[in-house]
Structure formats: C-alpha cells, structure tokens
Amino acid sequence: MGFVGRDKVKGCISGIVSKRERLRELSYAGREVSTRENLEVEFSGLLREIDDLVGNLQSAMRQEDLDLRTWQKNFAIVYDxxxxxxAEEIRGPLIPFLRGNLEPILRVVVAPDLPENVVALFLTIPSLKELLKRENHGHWGYHYHYLDAHGRRSDTLLTFERQLKTLSDGKKVKVVTWERHSESSxxxxxAASWGANKRESVYEACVGDSAKRNLNDFKKPTKDAQALWPV
Structure with a gap:
C-alpha cells in the first residue's frame, strides 16, 4: 500500500506510532522517572492525543478515498x-501494610474500539499490524498487587467493588476484593486464610490510596473475586 501524495494519512500514522512508543517508554521507566501523579498526567495526555490522531486518520482516509472496501480480504479478520x-501499565510507589506491601498499578488500553477501516489499513502494513491487539475487556483500570515484606510478587490482585456496601449501622463503605491473577508470581x-488484623491493614492501605479516585476507575472484579474487607 503506497502513500505517495497522502501526507495527511502518513502524518497521522507517524504521530500515532511516535506517541505509542512514548507510552511504552514511560511504562518501562515506571515510578523511577517521576512521581506517580506526574506520570499518570503524561499518560493521560498521550492517550487523548492518540485518540485524536485516530479520528484525524479516519477523516484523512475518507478524503483520500481509502476505504475498508478496498481490502475485502481483511474484513473477515476485523468484523465482529x-x-x-x-495496553500499558504504570506502577506507583509501594504502599506498606502489616507484613507486606501493595504495588498500585494502572493498566490502560490504548485507542480502544479502533474503527474498522483503521484496523484494516494497519493490517496491510507489517510494521503497524504488530501494534494491533484484540481487546480483552475487564482487565483495565487501577488495581493492586500484593507483595510480601521482601518485595516478592504474589498471585493475588486486589481491587474495589463498583458499589458501596451498607453496614448494619447504616454506614456506606468501600469493599476491597481479592482474586488470583494469571501473571508470573x-x-x-x-488471602482466604488471612486473619482480621491483616485484612483490615490491607483494606486501610487500599482505601487510603483510593481517596482521589472514583470506584469506576478501578479494575472490575472478576466473577471469582471474593470480598477481603468488610466481610
């Protein structure tokens, strides 16, 4: 597929690739580059810029008559x-609690729900095809990995229920859940065998860190997740 004379298309693609690479660099750099807050601000800005460039690319493709119908063989791959x-992750400073630490993680999906014609275009270019990923919904957002006192990662991930729980005294509180993750550990x-003291210590650490966020910003618990606290 040639792009001679299609400067708008080439410019959009170049911008998307450049900003996607910057996201990857920030993800690898992690919390050593700057404060977590500053890192998240730059991440959010790059995500918005990529979304804008995808929209601009769509417009440029329409202007240049680059249509999905040109590559019918790719439609079956894209359809449905x-x-x-x-996706990329950024990790925050460790949060200590009773005999362990929490590692806060923000996992973001880059340019979710890519338009079909953009996907079809990327499929025709080997260097861009490798950027495409089928979306795995439910695995984005803030969450925490449980680490022991030596910094070793466990098999357990913590997040929040999307709804508050009403206690017997009428007070509404957040609910922390735990589940096993599929990453290396x-x-x-x-966690099912933790006593009340440890559960409360982990809960307080999670709730304290979550103060500036909405519950919908957190990873949605899986169907197998269990309440850590309150129970």
Whole structure:
C-alpha cells in the first residue's frame, strides 16, 4: 500500500506510532522517572492525543478515498471483533501494610474500539499490524498487587467493588476484593486464610490510596473475586 501524495494519512500514522512508543517508554521507566501523579498526567495526555490522531486518520482516509472496501480480504479478520493498540501499565510507589506491601498499578488500553477501516489499513502494513491487539475487556483500570515484606510478587490482585456496601449501622463503605491473577508470581498469598488484623491493614492501605479516585476507575472484579474487607 503506497502513500505517495497522502501526507495527511502518513502524518497521522507517524504521530500515532511516535506517541505509542512514548507510552511504552514511560511504562518501562515506571515510578523511577517521576512521581506517580506526574506520570499518570503524561499518560493521560498521550492517550487523548492518540485518540485524536485516530479520528484525524479516519477523516484523512475518507478524503483520500481509502476505504475498508478496498481490502475485502481483511474484513473477515476485523468484523465482529474489537481492536486496540494494546495496553500499558504504570506502577506507583509501594504502599506498606502489616507484613507486606501493595504495588498500585494502572493498566490502560490504548485507542480502544479502533474503527474498522483503521484496523484494516494497519493490517496491510507489517510494521503497524504488530501494534494491533484484540481487546480483552475487564482487565483495565487501577488495581493492586500484593507483595510480601521482601518485595516478592504474589498471585493475588486486589481491587474495589463498583458499589458501596451498607453496614448494619447504616454506614456506606468501600469493599476491597481479592482474586488470583494469571501473571508470573513468586508465591501464593492464600488471602482466604488471612486473619482480621491483616485484612483490615490491607483494606486501610487500599482505601487510603483510593481517596482521589472514583470506584469506576478501578479494575472490575472478576466473577471469582471474593470480598477481603468488610466481610
């Protein structure tokens, strides 16, 4: 596929690739680059810019008569699926609690719900095709990994229920849940066997860190998630 004379299309693609690479650099740099808040601000800005460039690319494709119908062989791959430009994570400073630490993580999906004609265009260009990822919904947002006192990662992930819980005294509180994740880990946390003191300590650490966020910003608990506190 040639782009001779299609400067708007080339410019949009170049901008998307450049900003996507910057997101990856920030993800690898992690919390050592700057404060967590500053890192998240730059992340959010890059995500918005990529979304804008995707919209501009769509407009440029219409102007240049680059239409999905030109590549019917790619339509079967795109149809009835949802695509993005992958996902990245940024990690915050460790949060200590009773005999352990929480590692706060923000996982973001880059350019979710890519338009079909943009996906079809990227599929024709090998260097861009590798950026495309089928979306795995439910695995984005803020969450916490449980680490032991030595910084080893466990098999346990913590997040919040989307709704507050009403206690017997009428007070409404957040609910922290735990679940096992599929990423590499060094030990089993066995959260189901934790006593009340440890559960409360983890709960207070999570709630304290969540004060500036909405519950909908957090990763949605899976169907197998269990309440950590209150129970």
């Amino acid at each position: 699926d949802r695509w993005s430009l992958g 060094h030990f089993a946390a066995r």
